[in-house]
Amino acid sequence: MTTTSGRGLRLAEAAFAVAVLALGLFVAFETTQIHTARSNAPVGPALFPYIVAAGLILVGLFALREAFAGKVAHADEAGFELDWKAIVIASLGLLVHLLIVEDLGWLVATTVLFALVARAFGSRRLMADLALGLVLALLTFGVFNYGLDLSLPVGTVWEDLIDSMAADEPA
């Protein structure tokens, strides 16, 4: 499951061409949806998007031709391989981070992100990774929220918890 042979790369080339082509068609379609009001300006907001769409479609077609002609990246490196498991773990780290950062806060999200990316790079020391991630998260949180006056999220869950605890306390 970790190998990407020459065939895989050729498939990737074709996929890239199709993606460019699809993006061009999408841009063209979206541009037809732009409401162009009558105005005195000779060029409205739709002309440039159409040019970009045309460019994408043309480039996509050329790329498709190159892909079929067998022009492939890394062709000179025999047995070019990619570790897909590592990619999934690392990108999962980012996904989890963006999903929890506002609720559970910067400290938790960053610690998880750090540990997952370290795991993707083959680290087996989960405890050390978590500890180091937490230290980095605390450090950045401190510098940004107190030193630079930029607010990294504390986490709504904790904020609610603190609020409810404060409310419970007799005045």
Add this chain to the structure above:
Amino acid sequence: METLTALGHGFAVALTPYNLIWAVLGVTVGTAVGVLPGIGPALTVALLLPITYNLDPTAAFIMFAGIYYGAMYGGSTTAILLNTPGESGSIVTAIDGHAMARQGRGAQALATAAIGSFIAGTIATLALTFVAPALVRVALLFGPAEYFALMVLALTTVTAVLGNSLVRGLASLFFGLALGLVGIDLQTGQARFSLGIPELLDGIDVVVVAVGLFAVGETLYMAARNRYETEEIYALKGTKWLGKEDWKRSWKPWLRGTALGFPFGALPAGGSEIPTFLSYLTEKRLTKHPEEFGNGAIEAVAGPEAANNAAAAGTLAPLLSLGLPTSATAAIMLAAFQQYGLQPGPLLFESNPELVWGMIASLYIGNVLLLVLNLPLVGLWVKLLTIPKPWLYAGILVFATLGTYTLNNNVVDLVILWIIGLVGFGMRTLDIPVAPCVVGLILGPLAEQQFRRALAISQGDASVFFTQPIALALLVIAAALVLVPVVLRRRRRNAADPAVSGG
């Protein structure tokens, strides 16, 4: 004379203790981050952008200039000791620089790179001091049609010149242009491509895209290749100083590299890749030891490294005087200006002389600081290379999300970062250059504005682009840059294939 007075005022600004502290901080952090493998100057500036949000603009740009120059110095260290160039400008340095490191002459390679960078950086900053005001005078003659033509030229050079496939370069460019369309149309107030997401009305930030492509894309790629690649750091040993022979073989390449680098950087000609290659080829032709090239020739480090730094200073000339970024790093610097509501160009010299000249003066200071930081203290930076890879890349992604989130304090930017990161991984895997995308994203909307302004002035007459001599000349050069190589290649192919050329 006027220029020297202005520069004098700039030094007065840059040498105040407050600004000097930011300059020192900039070069130190820039070097440190630049030394880390996988992080080049463009990403360094993008990642460190949030630190400057609450600074006054002059201090912020003095710090930026330091980060930029520092990252250029730091990048050569990684190229030489690890053979992983952080950006296209140090690819050439890596060839012979790493060979020298393998022979135990790493210290000498670092020294010739640092001294060469200092000499090139200083001469090029001097050139910038006089070229930038001259460009401002030219820029005052420019109308919207000329600006549009100039931007088309810049986009073409960045695309046609980088990478080995025009189709891949164009795909990257048009992807960037498409991203640039997102948001409210500045002239009509129409929302475009916002897909009903309110956060997209402000457009997609160039910092998010740069961090996504350079940091996330690169990290995913490194994660994917980690198991199959091993790298070795070559320890510095023996004498750290350049011998007499090394000096003799280095000083001419330094000067020649500078002479090649600055003009290429200053013209909208695609940054530092070409001058470094040209410098390498020049030195190979002129040297008495051509057999050493590829196996650790000191000229092959001295020349390209000087060219690289001179080009970096050169790109600041069109950036400051025309508002025209010609490299990915310059594109992010432009984004930084926009963050402060400043638009680089002729007016900036009028309205913010303190900022412009303070920044230029700080470049001279930064170069001296960097020489000090890089010659005696190089051993300290090398220690950074021993950070274990899992922690290094985990840290890079932490800072990537940090920089992205603090832009607007919303999660939508993190979603965009994630998506762009995956795209960046794909581009890295398929050898698609990312610089055209970044430059396209920031120049696209500016070009569209000038295009529509030109047509509004001419009342819809599209011939404005072809009747004004400057605009026409720029567009012809742009077209030639794309078409000539294609035609030449076709002709060469036909010549090689007698069946075709005979028929």
